[in-house]
Amino acid sequence: MTVLTENVNVEEQAKLAKKAAKTLAVLTTEEKNEALLKLADVLDEEYESILAANEEDLKNGRQQGFDAAFIDRLTLTKERVEEFAQGLRDVAKLDDPTGIVNSDWTLENGLNVQQVTVPLGVIGMIYEARPNVTVDATGLALKSGNAIVLKGGSSAITSNQAIVEVIHRGLEQTKIPKDAVQFIASTHREATQQLFTMKEHIDVLIPRGGGSLIKAVVNNATVPVLETGVGNCHLYVDAEADVQKALAILVNAKTDRPAVCNAIETVIIHQDWLAENKAELTETLKENDISVHGDSTVVELIPNSVPAEETDWADEYLSKDIAIKTVADVAEAIQHIEDYGTKHSESIVTENEKTAETFMKLVDAAALYHNASTRFTDGSALGFGSEIGISTQKLHARGPMGLPALTTVKYLMQGNGQVR
Amino acid sequence: MTVLTENVNVEEQAKLAKKAAKTLAVLTTEEKNEALLKLADVLDEEYESILAANEEDLKNGRQQGFDAAFIDRLTLTKERVEEFAQGLRDVAKLDDPTGIVNSDWTLENGLNVQQVTVPLGVIGMIYEARPNVTVDATGLALKSGNAIVLKGGSSAITSNQAIVEVIHRGLEQTKIPKDAVQFIASTHREATQQLFTMKEHIDVLIPRGGGSLIKAVVNNATVPVLETGVGNCHLYVDAEADVQKALAILVNAKTDRPAVCNAIETVIIHQDWLAENKAELTETLKENDISVHGDSTVVELIPNSVPAEETDWADEYLSKDIAIKTVADVAEAIQHIEDYGTKHSESIVTENEKTAETFMKLVDAAALYHNASTRFTDGSALGFGSEIGISTQKLHARGPMGLPALTTVKYLMQGNGQVR
Incomplete structure (x- = not known):
């Protein structure tokens, strides 16, 4: 285990993610699926380092007097890590949401127009306790051709970091650059806040957790937000x-x-x-x-x-x-x-x-x-496969969000000199 | 012409719009189309009051030393008003973007699931000089079942208000409540800023104009924004x-x-x-x-x-x-x-x-x-019909935005007692 450091440079990490996203965006579906399967195998193989890190979080949690339900959500076991791996294998089986030609038509002047789905680019994931989000969100991001910047809650920081270290070792054996998965190893609130306004490097923020977390992101972010989850x-x-x-x-x-x-x-x-x-x-x-x-x-x-x-x-x-x-x-x-x-x-x-x-x-x-x-x-339950969250907003995606919510479109025009 | 007053209550207007949106959302396509055609006729009939108001804006503009190109964009003629009316007739001909069943499936337990397009609710339109936006945006909003709160630029305020008065007189002869079109008759910056955070009443803000206007909206709004237009x-x-x-x-x-x-x-x-x-x-x-x-x-x-x-x-x-x-x-x-x-x-x-x-x-x-x-x-040019703007963001809509960009979806589940 690397010792945690507060010497993080959030902007530098976001830049690296953006650079990696370019490589990732042009990989084939097969290359992405092979990478997900490799990550699943590595998680299965290296579960012990994750459980050891989780022990530290649990010890801290107990010292801080977290209740039993919270400790339960935080607790990892060999079986839970195997479920993470299986989750990645399931995502590998889902259809690639990118490269889909939504429409294709030719104007009278011969200009061909295609609307094609493409990755969003870099996803900023801000979440609380459960370490499973680290794996689930990474799997969905990579499958849809997106890089991801992960900012998990303090209570699970050691577990999350161990998971990301395993993911990084796995990615080194794949076509996906390991910089495509960035983990902000900081417990400082400022690290999260830096993500709010990083429009140059991050395409969307997805907050997952309690109402106050979501409200903080929605009210303070200039990066577009996919609002999830509070259900009254x-x-x-x-x-x-x-x-x-x-x-x-x-x-x-x-x-x-x-x-x-x-x-x-x-x-x-x-x-x-x-x-x-x-x-x-x-x-x-x-x-x-x-x-x-x-x-x-x-x-x-x-x-x-x-x-x-x-x-x-x-x-x-x-x-x-x-x-x-x-x-x-x-x-x-x-x-x-x-x-x-x-x-x-x-x-x-x-x-x-x-x-x-x-x-x-x-x-x-x-x-x-x-x-x-x-x-x-x-x-x-609705048959979408894994979900990145449930949108309670009206723009972009509403209700349970599967892989298509992590894409946008490009119009591709092929001409031979058309002018207007 | 009503004399302009700064005694506006932006929140009250937004509330009225939200209330009217509920009535509007359940009108039939025919009822909405009839209303658009009525508005077109009334614009054709009452163009003189609009031109008279426009004269005031032009006089003010010249006194303030606006350049010829600006005055040109601000100038209305009988022909231009006829174009506005024709624009509404064209929108009436477009397909209704709401009520479309995007998908329809039944789970093994018999629960039927439909994903259906519905209006966004209330659109906040913040725009600069050209008075044509007042008519164009209103037509697209109403056709898609949305109420609209219009906040135009100061230089065209008298023209815009006259146009909205004509629209209101027209709406009184239709099934669409006249409160569905709200015009913020204020030249104060605070009136615009109030719209930025009115999440309770406004579902989306669409800024149209120069880069600084768009930046101000994107950076300060907590209401979701459809970012449009700056093209380098x-x-x-x-x-x-x-x-x-x-x-x-x-x-x-x-x-x-x-x-x-x-x-x-x-x-x-x-x-x-x-x-x-x-x-x-x-x-x-x-x-x-x-x-x-x-x-x-x-x-x-x-x-x-x-x-x-x-x-x-x-x-x-x-x-x-x-x-x-x-x-x-x-x-x-x-x-x-x-x-x-x-x-x-x-x-x-x-x-x-x-x-x-x-x-x-x-x-x-x-x-x-x-x-x-x-x-x-x-x-x-691409055959979408009229557009509400060109999105330069990645979420919700990208590129030219036609009527579908003004809708969201609902999942409608029909069961007979299903539990999980």
């Missing part, structure tokens, strides 16, 4: 909702994995449905250890529920807590989602097709569900 | 360039319309070609009144050329001046373009296919030309 998702249970569907979806969307962005945080319930089904709802919530924060109607009808405050509507719990609001109609539900939603995933349960249609048309979000759990907003 | 475009004349093609393209790309963004500003010439063709080149430059700023080789070989300074390579002339640089090979040309280009349009003239391929592959720009003039980077 809602389930609306309509007056005409089927009881079994509503309860099954509520439980799944809340408890399957409460800490992920496509879990629901608020259930909006039509007052008539609640009045009729309060007993079954109460029973289901209790069985699944879901704690309720509700409006006054809810507090009155559901035992053990506590009054919801403004933050209950606005923030993600990422736990088995839920906010419940009652409404008089679908319009009120839609307005609540507009006031508090993060344009991620929103679901309606109803047997009334017209009400569902209104909801799907008027709610402004990446993914809208009728009678299904919000948990399907996920690249692998 | 290059023509590379290779050692193996055909003389007639090279000279014809040079003259066209420089002199056809020197003030537009797809005109060239620098010619990079292979030293061997220059040595061989300096007489013919000199003659062509002279015949076309092109003033040359060159490197030392150029100054030596081309009579009347003056030494180029750093700004000659970096800035747009937007006039019949040109910078000329000599290089030893295509790699040096590509490096110069990377150092000074704005990723807009770049052209190579060569009979060597391999050199052309290298250029097209390695130069990072929206449009790359082999043996043709850069002047074709234009929505109407």
